[in-house]
Amino acid sequence: MGRTLAEKLILEHIDASASTRLGLHPGDLVEVAVDIVLANDITAPIALREFEKLGIERVFDPQKVVLVADHFSPNKDIRSAEQCAVMRRFAREQRLPHHYDVGRMGIEHVLLPEQGLVLPGDLVVGADSHTCTYGALGAFATGMGSTDIAVAMATGQIWMRIPETLRLVYTGALKPFVGGKDLILHTIGKIGVSGALYQAIEFAGPVIDRLSMAGRFTMANMAIEAGAKAGLFAVDAATEAYVTAANRTARPYQALAPDPDAHYAKVLEIDVSQIPLQVAYPHLPENAKPVEDARGVRIDQAVIGSCTNGRLEDLNIAAQVLEGHKVSNDVRCIVIPGTQQVYLDALREGLIETFIEAGAVVSTPTCGPCLGGYMGILAAGERAISTTNRNFRGRMGHTDSEVYLSGPAVAAASAVTGYITSPEEVIT
């Protein structure tokens, strides 16, 4: 019997004989060796407290521990400053080369692939649920809690259950402006927020083969929003071009693909020709509807950024829509490049100028408003359209505020009109 991509990636990281591996199947608990362990300014302080309790002096490998100060950083208040200070101290003591502080930091899941820290074939665990983003690179990457991460930092190993796999095959031709965000919102709308609970998702099909890396990162990122443990893409020419690009490191990597006779929990075919631009209504990502249904819903804020849609391609789309237009007087439009590099590229390409001339603000990379941290908190009764990934109650501020999720084209168009709008209405 063949193996799914998830099975292959996990089995590659188990210290066992070939015959033992042969006997392992979805549902079995195994100990895996990790290639990268990640934590951020919210989850690291707890992880480091637990790490200390283990009575171990050094992390298992300083090259493989990555710490990113992105959630409340540059620090929003004294308590968050203390949290970053704890992380900074640990990074110095342990001589961690991959500690990303203000000036070098970006939103972790945009930053790690960009810096070449995660490569195809890797097994990554992160104390952040959107660690699954790296599945776009053909790496097995999954979110865990701080205690798991403490143990992984200390021992380089962690327990995990081999997941069953849901294979999603996308066929057909994409409509104008429809991208990875629309595909994943539509998919979650179809299968529900627990539709892939405890499973890995394999994204495949001719549409996926043609999809940009940015689009793939966006889709893998939101696998967790369907309850999945990982969202995986087989490695192809686009992946290879991405990881070998000039500014990334040159560690050897392994390109894996699922076997043709792999066993799947389920295979679903999705014809994208019928998928319009999507908007997910509050308060669950599964409340996805065609943008036309939401047309006219008034908004107070538009957020363009995050680990879901904070890459150069996303900013390009937003700028294309905003070019020559003004953000409505009733809307605060906040643009957040995912990393310093994205910021710089956007600056060089003239996108930042477009945003500012349109009346948007551009922020340093940070998670900020995505999780209701700072830099764009909503008041009671306010409504935002956002390219982020979660619209839970109170996610972006007051418990009586609302978040609608969309891709960058819809968010930018809505910023111009002041209500949820298809980009075609703005670009005429």
Place this chain on the structure above:
Amino acid sequence: MRVHTQPLQGHVWKYGDNIDTDVIIPARYLNMSTPEELAVHCMEDLDPHFAAEVQAGDVIIGGANFGCGSSREHAPLAIKGAGISCVIAESFARIFYRNAINIGLPILICPAAARDAQTGDRLTVNLEAGRIINARSGQTHTTSAFPPFLMAIIEAGGLISYTRSKLAAR
């Protein structure tokens, strides 16, 4: 060390499906990290009475996909800090499930017990046997036992003590 041989007893706080980590502990409190600090704000946006009235030993009952959303361990820590002895739900989001086991917060998947229970009911929970008795309904529900590996973590009092003894034995 056998931690949970004594049955747990407490009153029910019942919530619905897809209770996410943002309502268990909103992000505005993620600049704190101790169970005591976090407990004060636990469930605040969903049920303002919870933190004020919860008693040590009480049980949270959830519907499907309890604990979905972020990986924040602050969520089970806040629940544990509030004195909750056990969380029972129809199903759990996987990271929350791991986190609860890892920090030694007992957690059971039992759709029948979750549907049967109402806020205020008194439950007796025997973790080892996977048995839940509801005094009001008179029903006894059983759920499958933990796999031995997870039971070992629970009995050790969480992943850290489990790993410590494993490292010491090396």
